[in-house]
Amino acid sequence: xxxxxxxxxxxxxxxxxxxxxxxxxxxxxxxxxxxxxxxxxxxxxxxxxxxxxxxxxxxxxxxxxxxxxxxxxxxxxxxxxxxxxxxxxxxxxxxxxxxxxxxxxxxxxxxxxxxxxxxxxxxxx
Numbered sequence: 001x002x003x004x005x006x007x008x009x010x011x012x013x014x015x016x017x018x019x020x021x022x023x024x025x026x027x028x029x030x031x032x033x034x035x036x037x038x039x040x041x042x043x044x045x046x047x048x049x050x051x052x053x054x055x056x057x058x059x060x061x062x063x064x065x066x067x068x069x070x071x072x073x074x075x076x077x078x079x080x081x082x083x084x085x086x087x088x089x090x091x092x093x094x095x096x097x098x099x100x101x102x103x104x105x106x107x108x109x110x111x112x113x114x115x116x117x118x119x120x121x122x123x124x125x
Contacts, residue, residue, distance in 0.1 A: 003047065008036045012044045013053060013068070022057050022065035022083065022092040057083050057092055058113055065092050080112045086120035093120070 003009075011034040016023065023031070025041050032041075045066045048054035057065040070081065082095045092115065099112045 003051070007034055008040055009044050009047075011036070012041065013048065016048075016054055016066060016068040019067075020093075022067040022094065024063060024065050028066075057115065059085060059092065059115060060117075067092075067094050070094050070096060080109060082112070083115045084120065085115050085117050086123050087117055088119055088123040091120060 011032050012028060015028060015032055019031075025038065025045065028041055028045075029036070029038065036044075045054065045056075048066070049056050052069060054066050054068055057067065059065060080099045082097060082099065083092050084095055085092045095116070099109060099114070101109065103109070
C-alpha cells in the first residue's frame with residue numbers, strides 16, 4: 001500500500017534517525033519542529049513499525065519507545081536485538097548485537113523485547 005509522504009512523517013522519521021536512540025512519544029513531541037498532535041504522532045509511529053522503518057520497545061513500566069531500525073551488517077535489518085535502559089537518565093538505546101540464543105529443537109525466535117538495565121556510558125563518567 002502506498003502511503004502519502006507528509007511533512008509530519010518526514011519530521012518524525014528524521015528525528016528518529018538523528019536521535020540514535022529510542023524516543024517516547026512525549027520526547028518526539030518536545031523535539032519535533034513541525035506542528036503535530038499526539039494522535040498523529042502515534043499514527044505515524046505505528047505505520048513506521050508496520051512498514052519496517054522503526055520498531056517499538058516496551059519498557060518495564062509499560063511505556064512505549066520507538067527507534068529507527070538498525071542495520072547489523074551492510075544489508076540486513078533486524079528487530080531482534082537487545083536494548084539498554086540507563087537507570088540514571090532513563091534513555092533507551094539499541095545495542096548492536098543480534099540475539100542469538102540457543103533454543104531447544106522446534107523453537108524459533110520471531111521477536112525480542114529485552115531491556116538490559118544499568119548505567120549508560122555518559123552517566124558512568
